[in-house]
Amino acid sequence: MVHEVTLLAKQLLVGNGFLVPFSSPGKLLEAGCLLIEGNLIQDIGITRLLQKRYPQSEFIDAGGGLIMPGLINAHSHLYSSLARGMPFGFAPPSNFLQILERLWWRLDRALDGEGIYYSALAGLIAAVRCGTTTIIDHHASPSCATGSLEAIARALKEVGIRGCLSYEVSDRHGSQSVREGIEENLRHLDWCREHGEGMISGSFGLHASLTLSDDTLGECRDSVSGKEVGFHLHLAEDRADVEDCHKKYGKTITSRLEEFGILGPKTIAAHCVQVTDKELDILGQTDTKIVHNPRSNMNNAVGAAPIARMWEKGLRPAIGTDGMGMNMILETYFAYLLHKHQSSDPRVLPPDQAVEMMVLNNSRVAGIFFAPKLGVIEVGNLADVIIISYDPPTEINTDNLFSHLILGLEDMRVTTTIVNGRVLMKEGRLLTVEEEKVRAEVKKVTARIWQKMREI
Structure with missing residues (x-):
């Protein structure tokens, strides 16, 4: 290419x-x-x-x-490049869990090696065109976990974008899938030490509390013990995640993750929409990096993260797209509007804070994985x-x-x-890839992936 x-x-x-x-x-x-x-x-x-x-x-x-x-995208899903216009064939989802089950969990199951590679190319081309030069990506492909991050790394090298990759471990598909996810994260972390060349780095991916048992959380934590590796996960994106944790474990998600040693200065917690003040204190005390994803939260109707409270407490949330494109200026514009509307207060998230979130806070997150500073x-x-x-x-x-x-x-x-x-x-x-040829191949691959989705 x-x-x-x-x-x-x-x-x-x-x-x-x-x-x-x-x-x-x-x-x-x-x-x-x-x-x-x-x-x-x-x-x-x-x-x-x-x-x-x-x-x-x-x-x-x-x-x-x-x-x-x-610009830096602090939480992305490159495989969502294949989602635009994807087939429904069923009643529109009425809540967040249905969105996961009917859309995203069907798409990630349908992915194969070719789909992973071309979805990454499509997303990275979009990134170049938007001026997004570093992405922190969270990947899932349970039917093709092994080698999936290598396929994305190949696309990163061909396009020339800087990226940090992780694979989402989840209990959704049983113990074998958990083992494959853990091994894929460890394999990629080892690969980065030899071949990352300052351009490709890694984290350890987890889905979310509601799809991770205590046994799995413990196994993931133990697998990177002593390696100075953080985690990349979704935290309290929706009430369903919060309620599941209270029902199963009698505690908040943040408390549960803290007890397992998942939180910390190298860990990225995407969303943090449905969190309490006490949970924000824990996230601050552990220096866990919060990533806000306003367009995704609006699209999924899960609520608005308490950005103003985060700022009051000295937390400095970064910003990502959660798979809704790669345009960080657009994402920040939506954040700027969302929190004024949600709070009925035009003073919330003024332009300087919004830009600080996009630039300086994202730079701090990227600094976990890359040096010198960017x-x-x-x-x-x-x-x-x-x-x-x-x-x-x-x-x-x-x-x-x-x-x-x-x-x-x-x-x-x-x-x-x-x-x-x-x-x-x-x-x-x-200058690095033949865009029209890539687009043509992406359309062919997408048609095949969508057909697989219909059959799932």
Whole structure:
């Protein structure tokens, strides 16, 4: 699928735009420029000065647009790329458990090696086009667990996106499936140590409390004992998860996970919609990383995470898409609107907090898995950089920058995406894969997967 040798100049300048480094609140450098050497950012300044300082460098002209750090998706499901328009053939789900049983658990069971690979390619192409340069993915394919993360890693390498992968362990399909899921996580973690090359990392995936017995939780915990590995799971996404835990174990999900040693600074807890104040305290005390997924929560009608309470308690939630595309600016825009509507208070989640969640909080989560630092433009950081074409009718300045980033979405278009110093897209053209050929193959594979879904 390799299209052509991509631009990986010895020295590359990206300039002539509004440089938004996110190294300090509201900082904006007009006519800004940065120098990339290898896979690192090595200088930042005014375009004409850096061009004079590095006259032999390649130059990418931002054309007056925004130069920003590549965006990070802190919770994704690449296989959901095959879900758009997927067949129903039954009464629409009326609650969250029915959504899982009738849609997602049928799709993940239908996946095979080819479906996993092409769904990943489709999702990664979308990521490049959205300026999302790092994804933290949570995968499930119970009919094809073994080798599934290797298939996704292959797609990551071909497209050039940075990614952290995990496989969802669940009791849904019995003890053999549990064992396969554990082994797939361990296999991938070992693979990353040898072949990750700073671009592909791993975590240990778990589904959610309602599909994990005490025996399975204990086995998962013990399998990574002493390895300094965290977990990636869904926590209190819906009342059904909360009620199941109370009924079976007489405690909250967060208390249960804490007792098993699942929580901690390397663990990602997606959603945290139906959590109590005490649970938020536990998540804060353990430094567990919370990831908010507003569009998914709205789509599944599970409620709105208590983002304002998290902020009041000093927690800093990150943001993900939970499989609903890869557009992090769009996701953040929905978060900005959702919490005002849900609280009937227009002061909740102002633009600066919303952007902080998208950029700085996501950067903290990505820092668990990758080094040097990414998600912020500073000298010495990883060279994940995007250019956004944006020509608003009003002035951009340090006072209104965050409002532009949230409310200017309709006028924004990512034109250039650079990951690890490698140009993956330039002026809207993908350079690492033949997009039309991939799309054609994805449609063929999707038709076959959908037919399998109908038969499940």
